[in-house]
Amino acid sequence: MNRLQVSAGRYLPGLLASVVVAIAARSLASQYGAPVMLFALLLGMAMNFLSTDGPCKPGIDLAARGVLRLGVALLGTRITLEQIASLGWHPVLLVVVSVVLTIAVSMLVARAMGFNVLFGLLSGGATAICGASAALALAAALPAHPGKERATLFTVIGVSALSTAAMIIYPVITRALGLDPIDAGVFIGGTIHDVAQVVGAGYSLSHEVGDTATVVKLIRVAMLLPVIIVAVMITRARGGHQSGERPPLLPWFAVAFLGLAVLGSLGAITPPLQAFGSSLSTWCLVTAIGALGMKIQLRELATVGIRPVLLMLGQTVFLAALVLLLLWLGN
Structure with a gap:
């Protein structure tokens, strides 16, 4: 038996277990209309006994790391410069300002509340x-620290729940404020966390709102690359990961993300390939979050308390208020 067969035999059980969780999560999400990431996380947590020392552990660890990074890289297939340019400079500036301020304020408030x-x-x-996609991407770039996996999973749960609530509430807000279709699309796309919920909320209002919201959301996805670079710079400043190695300033999945976005902008990636890459990205991320769920114990999540919930709720409200303010200032 050669080395490749030995490696395949070592990782296959855990990878298959993670894929089974992903398939079940996609099936449940399509049936009940709930976030697929949330289902993957809960199903993974129900199977956490597989991540203890045993035949599945190596493959689960690989899915939580390698498959995660592949999914982040393939997010680049969703973005083209043409999509960004079609809306003009104002929505781009709005997204950049809102992303930077939201993250900066979040870090300051987290520190004031006693969190890492x-x-x-x-x-x-x-x-x-x-x-959830950004949470997983940033977790892959940030340094290892006590409670990192628990913080990642809690973040995924929080943004999934808040994104679903926003999909229901934010269209009502746009109608109450009398926003025109473009501003409504910018608000929906600039505030709701997950792509699927942005699409659902936008097209529930009108086709024009849905198109605008989707493009604005993709601009936010494009912000993932510079934020990953910042996260890696923090990792390097803190001495790297537990291995003691300093990671490269641009990890391979960030380089692949950028390369795919550029290729898509140049027309080198055909629409069918873009659709395939986007779908494969989703499958990889769902598989990875299922694997992460297997690595956590439910009792560990139960110890987080109310403060992280308040922090994430405050972040969501801050982002929505900030985008509305920037829309008002731009009109």
């Missing part, structure tokens, strides 16, 4: 950029 400042970066980035 990295939790502020993780939860603030998830709120400001693209929900």
